[in-house]
Amino acid sequence: MKLEFKLDFPDGMPNGTAQMKGEAIRYKFVNGRKIPYIDHYRKPEVQALRNRLVYMMKRYKPEKPSDRPVKLTMFFFFDVKNKKLWGKYKTTKVDVDNFYKEIADVMTLCQFWNDDSQVVDLRLKKFYSEKASIFISMEELDDEPTGEQSE
Secondary structure (H helix, E strand, C coil), X not given: CEEEEEEECCCCCCCCCCCCEEEEEEEEEECCEEEEEEEEEECHHHHHHHHHHHHHHHHHCCCCCECCCEEXXXXXXXXXXXXXXXXXXXXXXXXXXXXXXXXXXXXXXXXXXXXHHHEEEEEEEEEEECCCEEEEEEEECCCCCCCCCCC
């Protein structure tokens, strides 16, 4: 199975990533004693991005989740007005690996695969472009790798 699709962001590339987490001290009662603990939660802007991605991706999800190794390619296109930059690599923030993590989590949530640990071949690139978008290609691989293997 091979899937390819593009997510368009007319209002610009979103900036919430999986790294944007918050912490709050909460309390719970254990054996009648009030015990503090740190509660990790998603910031509202990250949850909003996740909800938006789920809405955008659910139309592309396969009939059943993959249970095979997966090759995943993502190209991130960041919108800029300067036409001279279009098609060139974007070497400034935001870190592309943080975007990948959030999208992979959403793909798991939308059941593209059973777990994002199935991604065994990953390619990420980020470019400047006229319009903000993300191109995603997901391809199931054979269970046995091809090519040379170290012994």
